[in-house]
Every structure is written in C-alpha cells, then in structure tokens.
Amino acid sequence: MNAIDASEHHERVDESVPPSLLAIVLDTNPHAWAHLSSTLPLATALANILVFINAHLASGNANSVAVIASHSNKSCFLYPTPAPSSPRPQPNATNGDVDMNGTTETTSYSVQDNPNKYRPFANVETAILNNFAKLMEGTKESHLEATPTTLIGGALSLALSFIAKATLLHSPSTSNSDEAMLAIADPEAIHTSYVSLASRILIVSVSGDLANQYIPVMNSIFAAQRKRIPIDILKLAGDTVLLQQASDATGGVYMKPERPEGLLQYLMMAFLPDPTARKSLVMPSAGGVDFRAACFCHRKVVDIGYVCSVCLSIFCSHDLPDNLCLTCGSYLSLRAAQSNPPALIPRKKKKKKRAGADSATPGGSTPAGSNTPMHA
Amino acid sequence: MSGSDYSGSEYSGSDDEYVGPRGGGSNAAAARRMVEAQQQQAKKAERKAQAWERRRDDSSEEEEYVPTFEEVEDTDVPEKSIQQMEEERKRKRLRKDTKPFQRGIIRHVVLVLDLSEAMLEKDMRPTRFHAMIQYAQEYVREFFEQNPISQMSVLGMHDGLCLRVSELSGNPADHITAIQGLRTPKNPQDFSKEPKGSPSLQNALELARATLYHTPSHGTREVIIVFGSLLSLDPGDIHQTIKDCVRDRVRVSVIGMSARLKICTEIVSRTNAGDESEYVVATDQELLRELLLATTTPPVVRTSKSAQAVASPESAAALMMMGFPSRVVEDTPTMCACHGILTTGGYTCSRCSTKVCSLPITCPSCQLTLLLSTHLARSYHHLFPLRNWAEVHWQRAREKGTKACLACLTPFPEPPPPDDTHREKDTNGHGVNGGMNRFVEQAQMDWDESGEQKASESSRYECRACESHFCIDCDMFCHIVLHNCPGCLSKADPPDRRTGEEMEITP
Ligand SMILES: [Zn+2]
Ligand SMILES: [Zn+2]
Ligand SMILES: [Zn+2]
Ligand SMILES: [Zn+2]
Ligand SMILES: [Zn+2]
Ligand SMILES: [Zn+2]
Numbered sequence: 001m002n003a004i005d006a007s008e009h010h011e012r013v014d015e016s017v018p019p020s021l022l023a024i025v026l027d028t029n030p031h032a033w034a035h036l037s038s039t040l041p042l043a044t045a046l047a048n049i050l051v052f053i054n055a056h057l058a059s060g061n062a063n064s065v066a067v068i069a070s071h072s073n074k075s076c077f078l079y080p081t082p083a084p085s086s087p088r089p090q091p092n093a094t095n096g097d098v099d100m101n102g103t104t105e106t107t108s109y110s111v112q113d114n115p116n117k118y119r120p121f122a123n124v125e126t127a128i129l130n131n132f133a134k135l136m137e138g139t140k141e142s143h144l145e146a147t148p149t150t151l152i153g154g155a156l157s158l159a160l161s162f163i164a165k166a167t168l169l170h171s172p173s174t175s176n177s178d179e180a181m182l183a184i185a186d187p188e189a190i191h192t193s194y195v196s197l198a199s200r201i202l203i204v205s206v207s208g209d210l211a212n213q214y215i216p217v218m219n220s221i222f223a224a225q226r227k228r229i230p231i232d233i234l235k236l237a238g239d240t241v242l243l244q245q246a247s248d249a250t251g252g253v254y255m256k257p258e259r260p261e262g263l264l265q266y267l268m269m270a271f272l273p274d275p276t277a278r279k280s281l282v283m284p285s286a287g288g289v290d291f292r293a294a295c296f297c298h299r300k301v302v303d304i305g306y307v308c309s310v311c312l313s314i315f316c317s318h319d320l321p322d323n324l325c326l327t328c329g330s331y332l333s334l335r336a337a338q339s340n341p342p343a344l345i346p347r348k349k350k351k352k353k354r355a356g357a358d359s360a361t362p363g364g365s366t367p368a369g370s371n372t373p374m375h376a
Numbered sequence: 377m378s379g380s381d382y383s384g385s386e387y388s389g390s391d392d393e394y395v396g397p398r399g400g401g402s403n404a405a406a407a408r409r410m411v412e413a414q415q416q417q418a419k420k421a422e423r424k425a426q427a428w429e430r431r432r433d434d435s436s437e438e439e440e441y442v443p444t445f446e447e448v449e450d451t452d453v454p455e456k457s458i459q460q461m462e463e464e465r466k467r468k469r470l471r472k473d474t475k476p477f478q479r480g481i482i483r484h485v486v487l488v489l490d491l492s493e494a495m496l497e498k499d500m501r502p503t504r505f506h507a508m509i510q511y512a513q514e515y516v517r518e519f520f521e522q523n524p525i526s527q528m529s530v531l532g533m534h535d536g537l538c539l540r541v542s543e544l545s546g547n548p549a550d551h552i553t554a555i556q557g558l559r560t561p562k563n564p565q566d567f568s569k570e571p572k573g574s575p576s577l578q579n580a581l582e583l584a585r586a587t588l589y590h591t592p593s594h595g596t597r598e599v600i601i602v603f604g605s606l607l608s609l610d611p612g613d614i615h616q617t618i619k620d621c622v623r624d625r626v627r628v629s630v631i632g633m634s635a636r637l638k639i640c641t642e643i644v645s646r647t648n649a650g651d652e653s654e655y656v657v658a659t660d661q662e663l664l665r666e667l668l669l670a671t672t673t674p675p676v677v678r679t680s681k682s683a684q685a686v687a688s689p690e691s692a693a694a695l696m697m698m699g700f701p702s703r704v705v706e707d708t709p710t711m712c713a714c715h716g717i718l719t720t721g722g723y724t725c726s727r728c729s730t731k732v733c734s735l736p737i738t739c740p741s742c743q744l745t746l747l748l749s750t751h752l753a754r755s756y757h758h759l760f761p762l763r764n765w766a767e768v769h770w771q772r773a774r775e776k777g778t779k780a781c782l783a784c785l786t787p788f789p790e791p792p793p794p795d796d797t798h799r800e801k802d803t804n805g806h807g808v809n810g811g812m813n814r815f816v817e818q819a820q821m822d823w824d825e826s827g828e829q830k831a832s833e834s835s836r837y838e839c840r841a842c843e844s845h846f847c848i849d850c851d852m853f854c855h856i857v858l859h860n861c862p863g864c865l866s867k868a869d870p871p872d873r874r875t876g877e878e879m880e881i882t883p
Binding site: 072073074075076077080082083085086146147151153154155157158160161162165213214215216218220221222223226227245249292293302303304305306307308309311312314315320325330331332333 | 482694759858
C-alpha cells in the first residue's frame with residue numbers, strides 16, 4: 001500500500017504537544033436559564049466558564065479558544081469578536097461611499113488595566129463579557145416569545161467552520177485544498193505527518209427538545225465525525241437524545257450532572273483534558289445511546305419502520321392515506337418492496353451452463369448461439 | 377467508427393464460450409488494429425482539449441497561494457488574478473447542480489475494474505493498475521460514507537473473462553479486502569489477478585446485469601466501469617447486451633483512460649437516455665480519482681420521458697420495511713449470524729432476534745434491512761442540498777459592508793473606491809433595495825445559466841437565503857463537508873429579517 005503511494009509526504013517529526021483549539025458553544029437560551037436561576041444563575045455559569053477558558057489557555061502556549069453563543073433568536077461569536085458589518089445606511093446616500101474606507105463604528109469596550117491580571121486572560125474575558133452584554137441587550141421580548149428553543153445547529157455550524165479554517169491555516173504549506181480533499185475522500189487515512197491542530201467542541205447545553213433542528217445538527221455531527229472533532233456535551237438541564245448521539249458518534253464526553261451548581265468542578269475535571277491527554281484517561285460517556293428511530297407521523301420510537309424510498313421518511317405503519325408519502329407526496333407501493341425476492345447470488349458456474357437460454361434470464365443472452373447475428 | 381463496424385466480420389468466428397478465455401488470439405489482434413485505427417483521431421482531439429483544460433489544474437502541484445492579511449489588504453491587480461484563479465480552481469469542485477432533484481438514494485452499484493494488460497501502462501504512477509486499485513479502495517470508503525444504505529459489488533475484466541471480485545453487499549470492509557486481494561491474494565491457491573489479456577465489455581455488462589437482476593425496483597441499478605483499454609474483445613453481439621441493459625434499467629457510467637471509444641459512448645448514451653455525460657476520460661491519475669469520487673453522489677432520478685424506460689417512475693418509489701434494532705451488551709461472546717464468529721455485543725434483528733455484529737446489514741436470516749436512524753440521516757444532505765453561494769461583486773460588497781467571513785471571522789479585502797459606472801447606476805434613482813433586488817435577480821440569472829462556479833472578485837461568497845458573506849474556505853467546507861449554511865441556521869427566521877439592523881447577525 002505504501003509502496004504505491006507516490007504522493008509526497010511532508011514528514012516533520014515534532015515531539016511537542018499539538019496546540020489545541022477549544023470551541024465552546026454556550027447555550028444562552030433565556031427560558032432554560034430562567035429555570036436554572038435558583039441553582040445556577042447565568043452570571044455564575046459565565047464566570048465559571050471564564051475560569052475554565054483561562055485554564056485551557058494556560059495549559060498550552062499555542063492554545064486558543066472560540067466562544068459561540070447559541071441564543072434563541074440567533075447564534076453568534078462571543079470570542080473572537082466579529083468585525084461588525086456596516087451596510088450602507090441610506091438609499092440616497094450614494095455619495096457617502098467614500099466613508100466606507102475607514103470611519104466605521106469602533107467597538108466601545110476597553111481592557112481594564114489591572115496589573116494583577118495576565119493580559120491575554122483579561123483580553124478574552126473583556127471581549128466575552130462585552131459581547132455577551134451586547135447579545136443580551138439585543139434580545140427583545142418578541143424574540144423570547146417566538147421560540148422556547150435555541151439555535152444549536154447554527155452555533156455548531158459556526159464552530160465547525162471556524163475550526164476548519166483554523167486547521168487549514170495551521171497546516172503546513174502543502175496544497176491545502178488537496179489535503180482537505182484527501183481528508184474528505186479518505187477519512188481513515190488523513191495525513192497526520194505534521195502536528196495538526198487538535199480541536200474540540202464543548203456544548204454547554206440547557207435546552208431540552210432540539211428536534212426541530214434534527215437535520216442541521218445531524219449534518220454537523222457527520223462533519224465533526226469526518227474531521228475527527230470530538231463534541232463534548234455538558235448537559236446542565238433538559239434532555240435530548242440528539243446531543244447524546246453527537247458525543248457518541250464523535251467520541252466526545254457526555255455529562256449530565258445531578259447538581260449543576262458544581263459547574264466549574266465538572267468543567268475542570270471532565271472537559272479540560274485535550275484529545276491527546278484523553279487517550280490515557282477514562283472519560284465519562286453517555287453509556288447506552290438510544291439510536292432507534294422515531295416515526296415521523298407520531299414521534300414514537302419504532303423497532304420496525306416503513307421508510308419512503310424517495311425522501312427516507314420513517315412511518316410506523318404501512319397504511320398511509322392513498323399510499324402517498326406524508327412528507328414528499330410520492331406514490332409508494334408496499335408490494336414492490338415486500339415482494340422483493342431474496343437476493344440471489346448468481347454463481348458463475350450456473351451462468352456458464354445456461355448458454356442459449358432465454359435472454360430475459362440474467363446472464364443468459366451472451367453466448368453466440370442466442371440472438372447474436374451471425375456472419376459466415 | 378460506427379457501431380455497426382464494431383460488430384462486423386472480425387467477430388463472426390467468435391463463438392467462444394460466454395467467458396471465452398482466448399484473450400490473445402488473432403481475433404484480438406484484428407480487433408485491436410481496428411479499434412486502434414479508430415482511436416487515432418479521437419485521441420488527438422481529446423489530447424488537444426484536455427491539455428488546454430488541464431493546465432490550470434496542474435497548478436495544484438505548486439504550492440498553494442495562501443494570502444496573508446497584508447496581501448489581502450493589497451488590491452494589486454495581478455495578485456488578485458492569481459488568487460482568483462486559485463479560488464476558481466477550488467470552486468470547480470463544488471457540485472454543479474444543487475437543485476433539489478429526486479435522487480436515487482438506495483443505490484445498487486457494480487464497480488467494474490479493468491484488469492487487462494492495458495492497465496500495465498506507466499502513464500500513471502507506478503502503473504495504471506496500482507493507481508486504480510488504490511483509488512478503488514478510497515472510492516469504496518467514500519461511497520459507503522455517502523450512501524450508507526446502498527449495495528455494491530466489484531467485478532474485474534481480466535484476460536477476456538469477467539471475474540467477480542466481491543459479491544453484492546453493503547459492507548465496505550468486504551470490498552476493500554477483496555480489492556486488496558487483487559494485488560496480494562489471500563489464498564495461495566488463488567491465481568494472481570495482475571493485469572493480463574484483453575477486457576470484454578460485453579462479459580462485464582452481462583455479469584453486472586446478472587448481479588443487479590434481483591435488486592428491488594426502488595433502488596438504482598448502476599454499473600461504473602473503469603476502462604483503461606482501447607479495445608474490447610467480446611464473444612457476441614454487444615449491442616444486444618446494451619439493449620438488455622436498457623430494458624433492465626441498468627445505467628452505465630464509464631471512466632476511460634487516454635482516449636474516447638465509440639462503443640463506450642454508445643453504451644453510456646443508450647443506458648442513460650441519450651445523456652453522454654456519464655462517459656468521461658481520465659488523462660492523469662488525479663483526474664481519475666476525482667472522476668471516480670464524483671460518482672459517489674447519488675444520481676438524479678430521471679423522469680422517464682424516453683420510450684426506453686420500461687419501469688414507470690411511480691412503481692420505482694416504494695415503502696420499505698426496515699428494522700431499527702437495539703444494541704445488546706453481553707458479557708460472554710456469542711456467535712453472530714453475519715460472519716459466524718464469536719463477538720461480544722452487537723444488535724438483534726427487530727423481527728427475528730438474530731444477532732448481527734454491525735449495521736447497516738440485511739438480516740441474514742429474515743432478510744430485513746437493519747440500520748440505525750443515523751444511517752438514514754447521512755443521506756439527508758443529498759435530498760436537501762445546500763445551494764451554491766453566489767459570487768459577490770464589489771458593488772454588492774459595499775452595499776452589505778461585510779468586513780469578515782461570518783463563519784471563520786477571516787477579514788475580507790476592503791472594497792476599492794467605487795468607479796463611475798457604479799455611481800451612475802446608483803444615481804439613476806435606484807434605491808439600495810431596488811439595486812439590491814436587481815442585483816440578486818441578476819446574480820440569480822447568472823447562477824442559473826452557468827452551472828460552473830466561478831471565483832468572486834471581492835473574495836466574498838453570498839448565501840442567497842440569508843445574505844451572509846463567507847470566504848472561499850468556508851464555502852468549500854460548508855458545501856463539501858458540512859452541508860449547512862451557518863448564516864441561515866444562525867437566524868431564527870431568516871426570511872423576515874431583510875432590512876435594518878436585524879440583517880447583521882454579528883453585533
Ligand atoms: Zn407514527
Ligand atoms: Zn417520501
Ligand atoms: Zn458478524
Ligand atoms: Zn431477522
Ligand atoms: Zn470563512
Ligand atoms: Zn444562508
């Protein structure tokens with residue numbers, strides 16, 4: 001196998017610990033935090049998470065962090081601070097194009113000059129707190145009334161894209177796209193000859209039902225699986241199978257602590273070790289994950305389901321109205337699926353002997369005796 | 377070069393057996409002379425076109441141009457063009473068509489590998505044979521990644537015969553082992569399958585047709601042939617075989633090497649309702665790999681207008697009974713029904729409680745398809761593809777005022793000061809909204825017309841649904857790996873948020 005692989009390999013033996021990028025998805029769903037407020041107020045949780053971030057940054061020189069808020073009406077970066085886009089303000093202000101060059105609104109936070117604080121920690125902390133305050137200010141009552149859930153799919157997608165880009169930038173100067181394509185095509189054999197960025201995602205989740213984002217979250221899980229990015233889950237409240245599946249499929253940690261007020265302790269003990277350290281630790285996991293399917297019609301778990309061959313919807317009964325798929329409306333015949341003959345494995349011997357048989361039978365029509373026009 | 381020539385007198389004496397082993401006889405020589413003569417022309421034309429087209433792709437071997445921050449800021453013209461070329465090359469990999477067609481999610485694919493002496497050519501490193509074996513394994517992995525509930529079988533065209541390399545099954549490990557076995561046979565008794573003799577397309581098609589004969593009608597029946605030779609030594613009338621394939625709904629794709637063949641064009645166009653695009657020629661190994669991997673995307677289901685399609689599309693859709701088994705945890709190993717070996721844990725069939733060790737699988741005892749809901753979920757992105765993002769012109773970039781990629785926060789280059797043409801347009805009385813809509817319409821047209829995805833002059837790519845801007849790397853990542861738009865999913869209700877400050881997602 002190796003002998004025929006003629007592509008160039010960039011062997012760079014590096015003994016140092018790979019830098020680690022931690023993307024934290026913080027579920028800031030106001031509804032769920034309101035329920036938790038007696039045991040773990042959001043402010044306390046955020047303070048704990050900041051300590052955890054500092055611990056992560058302190059455990060490696062090149063370690064980095066990204067924090068994404070999964071809010072009820074939007075998901076956005078808390079750190080790094082995104083550059084605000086400035087759409088042209090007025091329809092008629094066409095002459096104002098010039099001012100696009102520099103004079104944009106500058107963000108108003110400033111790092112407090114505390115001589116007792118390690119500067120990078122202070123930077124991260126200030127940015128996160130400022131952005132978080134902005135996010136909360138921007139939340140209107142109408143947003144809260146609109147949905148009780150959180151945009152975890154978007155936050156996960158942002159985190160994965162951010163990690164993908166960081167990994168690209170970190171990898172050595174080989175042709176990035178080809179490398180990426182190789183990784184895509186061949187997840188088993190990603191070229192790991194260089195010390196790659198070890199990334200992981202931590203979701204601090206408080207929301208319950210996420211079924212409305214089933215497809216985006218599943219897509220994110222598969223992407224994480226392909227890119228070998230573990231998704232850790234710290235479930236402070238609520239319950240959802242979807243996130244259990246995420247950690248199970250990507251080899252991440254799943255924890256649902258009984259007492260959410262011990263947040264910092266859980267974070268430090270279970271989620272601080274990076275993937276390199278985890279190899280020598282026994283990490284908590286969800287145990288048995290329920291991967292059974294729920295039918296699309298009643299949301300009840302099925303052992304034997306009926307699946308539309310066009311859109312892959314799962315139904316619990318084959319008695320569909322007019323035999324039309326409830327999701328895509330295709331006409332479905334149950335007969336065609338059930339009278340499927342057992343898959344015969346045609347033997348070569350059989351085919352040789354069946355020369356000249358009816359051409360409708362498989363493999364029967366080739367010999368020159370049958371329909372072949374003969375020339376003298 | 378016509379098809380009738382092909383079945384001419386040279387073949388009259390060939391009343392070999394179905395699997396006639398006389399690969400190197402005089403027939404072969406005659407056939408080869410003829411086909412080679414046919415080839416000269418086609419070859420020349422092909423080379424010409426390919427050499428021109430491939431030039432840009434060759435640049436992939438050069439070091440990639442990664443613009444640093446400073447360079448991005450710089451709006452030098454020649455530099456831009458290099459970057460744009462690079463981005464264009466990347467975007468060429470995007471799927472051309474992201475319209476939500478109905479796709480054949482449940483596929484039955486026969487992969488036919490050429491194991492004839494033409495594969496000993498060294499125009500691929502180290503030989504075509506080795507390159508193909510390597511890519512075929514990669515292909516199998518990617519195929520089952522993309523099509524977890526599909527089935528595959530591998531055949532080999534070797535010394536006039538068509539050999540079965542692996543049986544039709546949904547287990548990638550079986551196929552990979554079998555393909556590896558072509559180079560290094562597991563059994564010492566097995567004779568080596570190093571390339572030898574001539575290939576026979578007819579034998580291959582017949583065996584593939586037989587393999588697919590019993591597959592259910594709601595699945596696709598596909599044959600993918602990797603064909604390195606420029607000849608085919610057939611025992612009978614291949615046109616009859618093609619007819620049979622058409623009748624049995626078998627679609628054939630051919631990945632040729634070095635030149636096009638008339639007979640392959642005919643096979644492909646007849647079995648694909650006149651569409652010849654499934655016949656492609658790989659001029660180097662990188663292209664071979666790309667072309668092979670391109671077939672992992674499920675094919676579009678044709679709404680059969682052609683008279684050839686016997687099966688109506690309605691009968692093609694079916695309600696399939698599937699089992700979603702639960703995992704069993706055991707302390708002592710028990711026998712699994714699929715391999716007959718002792719394993720701890722596994723899954724029990726929902727209908728007959730047979731233990732199997734991995735999913736997805738067809739229950740060995742009751743034939744129920746057993747899988748997990750996640751296997752179905754893997755195919756959803758084929759059904760709901762992420763639409764391609766549009767190139768963003770400078771004018772649009774100024775309108776939106778985006779400074780950084782929404783997903784990775786990489787800064788975009790600043791738009792240059794607007795030139796007169798743009799200003800004129802704006803002062804013509806179009807408001808921002810008018811201009812924007814017009815632009816979107818324009819871009820929409822561009823997109824619909826040209827399937828090819830081009831580079832954007834402003835290094836921004838815009839999702840049409842949420843109007844967020846992304847960089848090229850996120851464009852690639854989201855379309856090839858993630859299949860989500862981070863912008864759309866980051867807004868609670870994208871269609872309602874078209875104006876005002878709501879439009880900016882980032883505070
Ligand atoms: Zn139901
Ligand atoms: Zn359906
Ligand atoms: Zn087994
Ligand atoms: Zn069974
Ligand atoms: Zn980006
Ligand atoms: Zn979007």
